[in-house]
Amino acid sequence: MMLQVEKLSFSYGEVQVLHGIDMEVPEERIVCVMGRNGVGKTTLMKNIIGLLNPSAGSIRMHGREITKMPTHNRIQAGLAFVPQGRMIFPKLTVEENLKIGLSARSDGLDRIPGEIYELFPVLKDMTDRMGGDLSGGQQQQLAIGRALVTGPKLLILDEPTEGIQPNIIQQIGRVLRQLVEEKHMTVLIVEQYLDFVREYCQGFYIMNRGRIVAGGRTEDLGQDIVRQYLTV
Numbered sequence: 238m239m240l241q242v243e244k245l246s247f248s249y250g251e252v253q254v255l256h257g258i259d260m261e262v263p264e265e266r267i268v269c270v271m272g273r274n275g276v277g278k279t280t281l282m283k284n285i286i287g288l289l290n291p292s293a294g295s296i297r298m299h300g301r302e303i304t305k306m307p308t309h310n311r312i313q314a315g316l317a318f319v320p321q322g323r324m325i326f327p328k329l330t331v332e333e334n335l336k337i338g339l340s341a342r343s344d345g346l347d348r349i350p351g352e353i354y355e356l357f358p359v360l361k362d363m364t365d366r367m368g369g370d371l372s373g374g375q376q377q378q379l380a381i382g383r384a385l386v387t388g389p390k391l392l393i394l395d396e397p398t399e400g401i402q403p404n405i406i407q408q409i410g411r412v413l414r415q416l417v418e419e420k421h422m423t424v425l426i427v428e429q430y431l432d433f434v435r436e437y438c439q440g441f442y443i444m445n446r447g448r449i450v451a452g453g454r455t456e457d458l459g460q461d462i463v464r465q466y467l468t469v
């Protein structure tokens with residue numbers, strides 16, 4: 238099992254946001270976390286990456302306890318995070334954005350791996366462009382590319398299709414599938430776009446009010462669950 242989350246809870250002050258989350262992400266799979274806005278999905282991802290510290294519970298990666306491990310150590314251990322909103326550096330070039338990921342590698346590689354440009358050819362054509370000059374879809378590809386530069390085993394993405402044109406959404410989905418099938422990577426993704434989930438994800442969890450309320454194989458994601466927990 239690549240990732241195991243057990244009885245994870247988190248509070249902002251006196252307000253409890255996560256309530257005893259249990260979740261498993263098998264190796265070489267794409268697993269999605271779904272739910273309406275405000276149910277705690279991003280908070281859960283930030284606990285997994287180490288940007289927030291849980292009040293209870295444990296997080297293990299490949300069987301290794303990482304609950305109290307600092308974020309930079311988790312990244313060096315093979316975890317990468319693409320946050321919601323992309324968070325690229327607009328005043329740096331595409332190449333400079335990508336090179337930032339090199340500092341987190343454990344093998345000392347000092348150049349951008351060629352496979353990044355193979356996965357996202359548009360980045361190769363725009364190496365000298367400022368990040369802020371790219372379209373939303375191009376910035377999302379840059380954000381994913383920067384995460385991949387770190388050489389992760391587990392890639393976490395928070396709503397990567399948000400505000401992205403359909404052709405780029407499909408490209409991102411194909412890249413994620415390629416990473417799993419050819420690079421033996423594992424992907425955990427927060428996503429609201431149901432068609433994307435059904436096409437590219439093998440498993441799902443649904444959150445509601447800070448709890449996991451449903452989960453299973455993507456083919457088991459029926460309309461009754463969608464109506465109860467996902468429709469607005």
